[in-house]
Every structure is written in structure tokens, then in C-alpha cells.
Amino acid sequence: xxxxxxxxxIIDVLPEDLASGAVAFEAxxxxxxPEVLTGIAAFLKTEPGLELDYLCSITGVDCTEYFEVDYxxxxxxxxxxxxxxxxxxxxxxxVIPSLTGLWLGAELQEREIYxxxxxxxxxxxxxxxxFLWEGFSGHPLRKDYGHGH
Amino acid sequence: xxxxxGMNSRDLxxxxxxxxxxxxxxxxxxxxxxxxxxxxxxxxxxxxxxxxKFLNWGRKTSLxxxxxxxxxxxxxxxxxxxxxxxxxxxxxxxxRSSPRHADLMITAGTLTWKMAPxxxxxxxxxxxxxxxxxxxxxxxxxxxxxxxYSVVPGYNRIxxxxxxxxxxxxxxxxxxxxxxxxxxxxxxxxIAKGS
Numbered sequence: 001x002x003x004x005x006x007x008x009x010i011i012d013v014l015p016e017d018l019a020s021g022a023v024a025f026e027a028x029x030x031x032x033x034p035e036v037l038t039g040i041a042a043f044l045k046t047e048p049g050l051e052l053d054y055l056c057s058i059t060g061v062d063c064t065e066y067f068e069v070d071y072x073x074x075x076x077x078x079x080x081x082x083x084x085x086x087x088x089x090x091x092x093x094x095v096i097p098s099l100t101g102l103w104l105g106a107e108l109q110e111r112e113i114y115x116x117x118x119x120x121x122x123x124x125x126x127x128x129x130x131f132l133w134e135g136f137s138g139h140p141l142r143k144d145y146g147h148g149h
Numbered sequence: 150x151x152x153x154x155g156m157n158s159r160d161l162x163x164x165x166x167x168x169x170x171x172x173x174x175x176x177x178x179x180x181x182x183x184x185x186x187x188x189x190x191x192x193x194x195x196x197x198x199x200x201x202k203f204l205n206w207g208r209k210t211s212l213x214x215x216x217x218x219x220x221x222x223x224x225x226x227x228x229x230x231x232x233x234x235x236x237x238x239x240x241x242x243x244x245r246s247s248p249r250h251a252d253l254m255i256t257a258g259t260l261t262w263k264m265a266p267x268x269x270x271x272x273x274x275x276x277x278x279x280x281x282x283x284x285x286x287x288x289x290x291x292x293x294x295x296x297x298y299s300v301v302p303g304y305n306r307i308x309x310x311x312x313x314x315x316x317x318x319x320x321x322x323x324x325x326x327x328x329x330x331x332x333x334x335x336x337x338x339x340i341a342k343g344s
Contacts, residue, residue: 132299133263140298 002074004028005050005082013050018043029070029083037086038097044073044082045102051075052082055103060113062143063087067094067119088119098124116141201339208252208278209335211240212328215251217271220258222285222318229321239328248274253331254308255324259287259294260301269307280335282327283310286317293317 007025014022021036032040044052052073061068071084088094098121099106110121111130118139121127129136138145152164184192218226230236230244245251248271260268272281283304286292291302304310311334314327 131263136298145298 003080005052005080010044010050010082013047014040014043023087026085029085031085031087034086034088034096037084038099038101040084041071041073041099041102044084049078050082051077052080053077055099055106056081058099058106058109058113060117060119060141062117062141064143065089067091067117069096069113069119071099094119095122096120097122098127100124115139118142201341204340205336205338208338209332211243212253212280212331213243213245213251214241215248215254215271215275216244216246217248217254217268218257219260219264219268220287222257222288225318225321225324226255226257226284229324234321234325236325236328239332241328248272249276251275252278253280253282255282255284256288256304256308256310257284257318259292260304261299262301263299265301265307268304272308278338280311280331281308282312282314282331284314284316284324284327285319286315289313289315 007030010030011019011022018036018039021033021040023031023033025031044050052075054074054076056072056074059070059072061070067088069086069088071086072081073084074081086096088096094117096119098110100110100121101123107125108130110124111126111128113119114121114124114127115129115131116139128134132140152161156164228234230242236242241253252275254272254275256268272279281304283289287294287300288304288310291297291300294300295302301307312327312331314323316323319327
């Protein structure tokens with residue numbers, strides 16, 4: 001069975017500048033600042049002993065007060081997993097760095113989250129709608145999206 | 150000898166006599182029965198009918214379905230078309246991948262607005278005469294997704310629908326009943342009415 005990595009084990013090995021961006025450990029995920037997302041993801045991917053080289057999925061969540069983006073990482077070689085969580089307080093223009101530079105597979109899911117939740121992924125090669133059509137008004141998975149929007 | 154205004158009673162009697170004699174002389178043998186010239190081979194193979202009946206018979210017994218199935222009602226259609234329910238009984242087992250060959254569109258499934266232009270295009274590519282069966286709740290009205298931002302609330306928003314089959318999904322029996330309704334509808338068509 002795949003083992004969930006211990007939070008302390010990650011914190012211990014994170015470089016100082018990246019560890020300062022870690023906010024908390026909640027619901028089996030490490031909550032981090034968006035500024036250090038790319039740095040921490042690259043570190044987790046390459047660090048010997050962690051080698052979380054496979055991005056399984058990206059999930060966008062509307063938590064009403066803020067948006068949350070969850071990254072589920074797996075190590076295919078070492079058979080363990082770890083979750084990163086990024087919270088975006090700005091509901092009007094939420095922006096988060098894209099991870100397409102590390103995992104090309106992030107491209108589709110980041111577009112999906114942009115389409116349905118309106119979170120912009122900076123650095124994404126083609127940040128546009130994917131399921132809905134150009135000209136569609138609003139982002140329907142937002143909690144404040146209502147009928148007749 | 151022709152009948153004229155100057156003829157007297159005697160001339161009329163003579164004329165009548167000539168007519169009777171001519172008929173009697175020509176009627177030397179019994180006439181054959183009217184259909185006597187038909188051989189048994191012809192009688193067994195020629196059926197008379199109307200153009201309407203013939204065309205409608207051809208159309209209703211070879212409804213070829215366009216394969217443009219958008220969602221889960223498809224599986225009920227697949228079940229209907231395979232051996233247990235055997236749609237081949239109605240000459241419908243030929244599923245067409247090209248709309249140019251198809252007569253019938255069965256709207257098996259939820260239609261999203263993103264897919265709607267393609268479905269409309271496929272319908273327009275089908276040759277006349279053509280029919281549409283709205284299968285299932287989504288096909289009729291959008292079903293449980295009727296209020297959704299992304300779902301077309303009923304195929305009749307974009308296509309003219311001939312028969313509606315309720316159900317979520319309709320069982321194969323219901324689909325067959327709908328097909329039977331459509332066949333009855335086709336029977337009533339007439340080229341004289343331009344339909």
C-alpha cells in the first residue's frame with residue numbers, strides 16, 4: 001500500500017527559504033504560500049529519498065472565504081505520497097504559479113480549474129477555457145455562482 | 150346504315166335488325182374470362198399497391214440509425230440492438246457512422262451546449278426523409294440537468310423531434326414501443342401531401 005509521507009520528515013529536509021513558506025499541516029496536507037509552490041514542488045520531485053515524481057491530480061476547491069488548490073504527489077519509485085495545499089485569499093483575482101514546467105500533465109487540470117473556478121495559473125502556456133466555450137459568463141463551480149448568472 | 154332525322158319507322162326497324170345480325174355473326178365463340186391471360190407465375194409475383202404504401206413500407210422497415218449517442222441512454226440502445234431484444238426484427242440493425250446513410254437519430258443521452266452544434270450539424274447532414282426520437286428524460290427536457298449552465302434543456306431546442314420516450318433511462322421495451330410509434334407515424338405519410 002502507498003504510504004502517506006510524514007509532515008515532519010518533509011519539514012526537516014526543506015531548505016530554510018522554502019520551509020518559511022509552509023503555513024500549517026492540515027487534513028493530511030502541507031499548507032504552503034503560493035510564492036514557494038514552484039520551489040517546494042521542484043524540491044519534492046528531485047530530492048533523494050522523497051522523489052515525488054508523479055503529479056497524480058490537482059483539485060480546486062471553493063472554501064467560501066478562500067480558494068484552495070490541492071496537489072496530490074506520488075513517488076512511483078518509493079511508493080509513497082504527499083499532498084500540497086495552496087490557499088488563495090483574493091477571491092476577485094486569484095493567481096497561482098503553474099506547475100506545467102515540472103509536470104506537463106498539469107496543463108489540462110490547470111485549465112479545468114481556470115474554467116470552472118476562475119483561478120489563473122501564471123506561466124501556463126495556454127490559459128483558456130477547456131470544457132465551456134469562449135464567451136461563457138462566470139465560473140460555475142464557484143459557490144456564489146447562481147441561476148441566471 | 151346510320152340513324153338520321155329523315156328516317157321513318159321502317160328504316161329504324163331495319164337498322165335494329167342489322168345491329169342484331171352483326172352482333173350475332175361476330176359472337177361465334179364464348180369470350181375468355183378477363184384474367185385468363187395471366188399465367189400462374191405472374192399472378193403469384195405481382196402485387197398492386199399505392200406509391201404511398203410502397204414508399205412508407207420501405208421507409209418504416211429499414212430505419213437506419215445514426216450513431217450519435219451522447220450519454221448513458223446509449224447502453225439501453227446497445228441492449229436493444231443486441232440479441233436479447235434484437236432490433237433486427239425491424240430492419241434496424243444497421244447502425245450508420247455516416248449521417249448520409251441514416252434515416253433516424255436516437256438522441257440517447259444528455260446533450261451539453263458545447264456538443265450541441267455538432268449534433269445539429271449531424272442532423273442537417275442526414276438525407277430527407279429523416280426522423281428524431283428523443284430518448285430519455287435528458288433528451289426530452291434536460292432531465293435532472295434541466296437548470297444546468299451547460300446542458301441543453303431538451304433536444305427539441307435544436308432539432309424537430311418526432312417521438313418522445315420517457316424514462317431515466319427507458320428500458321429496451323420502452324424504446325421498442327417508441328420505435329413502433331414512429332413506424333405508425335411513417336405509415337401515415339403521403340407524397341401527395343408533400344410530407
